Amino acid sequence: MTATIYIQPGAVLNANGVCRFRVWAPLRNKVSLLLPEQNVTHEMQRDADGYWSVTLPNIKAGTLYYYILDDEGKRPDPASRHQPEGVHGPSAVTDPNDFTFTDDQWKGMDLEQMIIYELHTGTFSPEGTLQGIISRLPALQELGITAIEIMPVAQFPGSRNWGYDGVYPFALQNSYGSINDLKKLVDAAHNMGIAVILDVVYNHQGPEGNYFNDYGPYFTDKYKTPWGQAINYDDAWSDGVRSFYIANALMWLDEFHIDGLRLDAVHAYWDSSALHFVQELTTAVHELEQRCGKKKILIGELDLNNPRYITPVANGGYGLQGQWIDEFHHALHSHLTGETNGYYEDFGKLELLARSYADAYVYTGQYSAHRKRKFGLAPEHLPYSQFVAFIQNHDQVGNRMLGERLSTLVPFEALKLAAAALLLSPFVPLLFMGEEYGEKNPFPFFASFEDPELVSAVREGRKKEFAAFHAAGEAPDPMAPGTFDAAKLSWDTKTPENATLLACYRYLIGLRKTRPALKYHERNGSKVHPVINERLLVLEREYDAQDALLIVLNFSKEQEAYHPAGLKAYHKLFDSAHLQWNGPGAIAQDDVPAGGVITLQPLSAIVYEMK
Structure with missing residues (x-):
């Protein structure tokens, strides 16, 4: 072919x-x-x-x-x-050949090997630049991160924006640095064993500075999106539009040596063509892989529990390697915080988190109260390594009215419990910048539009968006420079709680990297026990008889006892309540004989290896 x-x-x-x-x-x-x-x-x-x-x-x-x-x-x-x-x-005009990479030995990375760290260039470092990211790579390497995911860097209006209002997909945001700065970042990351994923926006273009309509039918009125005109993937003249965005993807992956793309809101790629745009894109990227001999990954943000998008093309799917699963976050967040407003109304029960561990999706055909219809299809044939899970990300923090992080919503013990719930899961974990040490600074939406009408519309739109989540209060002004400045990471890793949480993340990531049971992502390697009294969630992770782990998560605010079934004995590897992790003190035995009882402190996680 x-x-x-x-x-x-x-x-x-x-x-x-x-x-x-x-x-x-x-x-x-x-x-x-x-x-x-x-x-x-x-x-x-x-x-x-x-x-x-x-x-x-x-x-x-x-x-x-x-x-x-x-x-x-x-x-x-x-x-x-x-x-x-x-x-x-x-x-x-730019010179694409004005940089020499030194990453010839780098061959890319499979998704299942990734421990992803999502960051925003403008707020990640004091400098707010690509050079600022480079300076922090050693800290991420020490943490155990194997991939960074950079929020969109396409040129947007002004100097402050999340990146989803970009209007020039091929142009690097001029306030972040030069093209060579991005190439230096990728080169440096590769030489430290870290993959680079770039977030790209192919579902809409930002409003200000958008002259695409002057050139041709880049957009269509056949469909509607929450963010503006739908991109023309299937109407008259759509061939040129499809080619434009595929060429953009290939530029980042080829010229910039980037390892993968996170595709924003794939569910808004409206396309009724016989060859769906996503399938055409994945095929083009696979052909690039064959030419360059390096692994390239496509991960979709997809508000559809539809396994077709991540099923291989040969099996009738669209061929994405991975998908963000918001429902893991929703189930965990809702249960920890007690929030059941907005889209959290579909969650709240611990049993739904257990369902996510078992199926990846929570809703696989059941009725959704929030959507007012049955929703989803079980991805039974797909390994857990195709699902990217998280307890925080830019959306789930920034779509809150005040942009509060989980560290300001739940107690310290719950943060360690949440970290364990993510990092001991069979999914590919994604951390949101600062999460590893309990960053307290918020991450609200911010922008720097110049069009007065657009500024007013954005301010009003944000207020309406929060109506389902907050009965009172006022969102910070997204256009104010102070809103952006407040979102910058503090990098406060020295206070006792922050230092302990950081050490806890490092330990759990290290455990994940070294235990075969935690590196095994096939469905036969994970067993989810029935939830006990809406308090205890128990998982078994197994690679073979020589490496099997018991994971017990206590979501109760009281001590709980767990009685393992069977004739196995257990040796403890991790207890989030231990004094080592600034906890109240471990009460579970280090070694539990067959028929013994495991007692857990409130809001704690324990890992045992089975003997």
Whole structure:
């Protein structure tokens, strides 16, 4: 089968100073290239697929340009690689060959090997830059992180944004650093054994600075999304749109050596085509893998309990390697905090967390009170390693009115219990930056739009969004610089509780990496016991007879006793209540004989190896 060639849009500069400018504008009668510094224009030629192009010699990196559409005004390039003056200014030529990687030995990483750390470039470090991330990589390596997931870095309006309002998918946010800074980050991470995942947004484009409609039918009115116009994946002229986003994915994975993409809101890729866009994307990425000889991963954020998206193409699926599972978070968070408002109304009972451990999805066809319908399908044929679980992430923290982290909502013992619930699970764990030491600074939504009407609309929209979760109170102003500044990590890892929690995370990650039972992700390696009195959740993780673990999680605020069945004896490996972890003191025996009893402190987690 011949690999599909996807047209690379934008300004592509070669080593000889020859630059090809190409833009898709199928409905325009004339497109010209304007070089404002020279005050010259060049007419472009159209091909049969609606691409306009011109090739010029003696072009240097940094050259500014616009496109002029039907002599009606100048516009930045939708496939711009650099917007030095922001979303409304000219695009700039970049040199893709102006960096030499030193990661030839790096061959990528399977999803099942990943312990993922999600971070936001602007708030992760004091510098708020890509260089700031590089400076903190040793701390993440010491923690045991094997992959970092960077929230979207595509150019957005202003200098403060979560990243989901980006309007130039090919351009790196100019306030984060240079293209070479991102390549340095990837190179440095690879040389430390850390994979890099980039969050990308292919379900919508941000509103401010969005000139895509001027070029052609990038969007469709067939569908609606909560964030703006739906991207045109299946309407007239959609071939050029599909090619645009696939070319973008291949750029990050190939030129930047990035290991994987986290695809935002895949459920909003509206596509009724016989070949779904997700399947076309996964096929293109697989072909890239074959060419470069390095593993590439696609993980979908998917508000659909539909295993088709993560089923291999050969088995009739769309071929994503992994999926975020919000329901694990919802079940755990709701039970720990007692919150049952908004989408948490479907949760609250410990039995639902047990169902997540067993099935990955909580809802596999049952009636959902929040959705007012039956929801989901069991992913019975898929290993646990295709599911990314978390107890916090940018959405679940930032979609709260005040952006509170779990560390401000539950007591210290519950934080250790939650960490164990995640890191001892059969799923791929994802930590949200600062979680490992109990960061208290909030992470609310923030942005720096310049359009007054848009600023007002965003402020009102956020208030309405929180109506289901908060009866009173006022959200912080997302446009205020102070809202962004308050979200920066404190990196306070020295106070006793924070230092202890960090040590606890390191221990649990180390345990996960070294015990075969915790590295085994097939469904026959995990057993979930029936929940006991809505208080105790018991798991067994087993690789073989030589490595089997008993995990007991006490969600009660009282001491609880567990009576293991069978004739096995147990030796304790971890007890979150131990004084070592700044707990109230362990009361469970280090060695439990067959027929013995395990007594747990309130809000605690225990791990035993079976003898």
